[in-house]
Amino acid sequence: MNKNNSQPKDPMPLIPRLADGTPDWAALRGEFGATKSTAYLDIARKALLPRCAAQAAAEWFADIETKAAGRWAFSMDAVEVTRRAVGETFGAAPETLALVKNTSEAVNIVAQGFDWREGDNLVISVSEHENNTFPWRPLARRGVDIRIVPAGADGRVSTDALRDAIDARTRILSIAWVAYGLGERADVDALAQICRDRGVLFLVDGIQAIGVLNRRIDDLGAHVVASGGHKAQMSVAGAGLMYVAPEALDRFRPPFAAKYSFATFDRTDPDPHFAPDAHRFEYGNPNFLGLAVQRASARFIGAIGLDHIENRVHRLTDLMIAEADRIGLKLRTPRAWEQRAGIVSFDLGGADADRIEAALEADDIRVASKDGHLRAAAHFYNNEDDVLRLFDRLRHHLELAK
Incomplete structure (x- = not known):
């Protein structure tokens, strides 16, 4: 470690607040330049970044260009x-945190580092994103059964169905905290208990929840939480996180090794011990620039408060549901807040979701076509006008599509 580096220039930001102490959402919206012209309701795909993220990137480059010559920019202390x-x-x-690139890297670390035996199985659901599906596929060649639990008539994969798929040879359950398409929130507490009772390693894909829901990731009961940072955490692609519960640290091994995987830097040690914590899952030089942005955005979100953010997203998505009801759209996402988060999915009644997405983008409204349906996802920088604008133009384009 470099012990004589200057400290970073990104202290905890001051957040504008109203008289009652709640964040001034209108002022915070001004930290995101694109909101001046675009109703960006697509945080479930990629993040809009606050100005402090751009400032962090600029300061990272400035550190390289000045007399410091990258002393802080490339410092492991900064990491x-x-x-x-x-x-x-x-x-x-x-x-307990490894600063990995993204969700799929973390899932692959577990998939390839686990001590599988022929005849073992793992359980996922049909609602999982590709990055919680494809990393498991190669295990079939090793005799591991990949059990994909189907959805029920309501389109959701129930806790009971996941429980029923687990048997004595199940080694891992890997489930999204919030599903990327339908937007339903898994009952992680119930699933964690099931896994504890049966000795199953519980992996949670947290990317659609972290930064929206006000809950500590070490309180989920998961052995591993995997997440890229480029959605509600407002990091960039290539700067994510992997939480590993202390009791799960030795349940799988790092499938790769590099300088920071071990407790020693002695290259002559014939049998070096792994690092005693989640550092063992980090390999080589990290994404220094991405980590500078990740640091600034985490502090920004922390200063706002996840409790305030969750309340804000709750209100905005309630308005989405009300507007969908008003124009006669069928809601796919559960209505109860405890069963969803920032994603709201709509059935367009046979209209082409890809065409509707493109038409809305031409109106400077960003949403996503997912699995033949339309998905909107709010974050705290959105406002009521964004939601009303979406449904006004959506009704217009659906009329044209008839």
């Missing part, structure tokens, strides 16, 4: 500052 900031905001001790 540890990021680790602490991410842990403080999203709820995990720094030593």
Whole structure:
């Protein structure tokens, strides 16, 4: 570690607040330039980044261009500052966090590092994103049964169905906290208990929930939480996180090894021990620039408060549901807040979702076509006008499509 580096230039930001102490959402919206022209309701795909993220990137480059010549930009001390900031905001001790690139890297680490035996099985659901599906596929060549639990008549995969798929040879259950398409929220508490009772490793894909829901990731009961940072965490692609519960640290091994995988830097040690914490899952030089952005955005979100963010997203998505009802759209996402988060999915009644997405984009409204349906996803920088604008133009385009 470099112990004589200057400290980073991104202290905890000051957040504009109203007289009652709640965040001034209108002022915070001004931190996202695209909101001046675009109703960006697509946080479930990629993040709009706040100005502090751009400032962090600029300061990272400036550190390289000045007399410092990258002393802080390429410092491993700066990496540890990021680790602490991410842990403080999203709820995990720094030593339990590996700063990996994305969800799929974390899932692959578990998939390839687990001690599988022929005849073992793992359980996922049909609602999983590709990055919680494809990493498991190669295991079939090793005799591992990949059990994909189907959805019920309501389109959702129930806790009971997941429980019924687990048997004595199940080694891992890997489930999204919030599903990318339908937007339903898994009952992670119930699933964690099932896994504890049966000795199953529980992996949670947290990317659609972290940064929206006010819950510590080390409170989910999961052994592993995997997440890219480029959605509600407002990081960039290539700067994510992997939480590993202390009791799960030795349940799988790092499938790769590099300098920071071990407790020693002695290259002559013939049998070096792995690092005693989640550092063992980090390989080689990290994404220093991405981590600078990740650090700034985590502090920004932490200063706003996840409790305030969740309440804001709750209200905005309630308005989406009300507007969908008003224009006669069928809601696919559960209505109860405890069963969903920031994603709301609509059945367009036979209209081509890809064409509707393109037509809305031409109106400077960003949503997503997913699995033949339309998906909108709000974050705290959105406002009521964004939602009303979406449904006004959506009704217009659906009329034209008839």
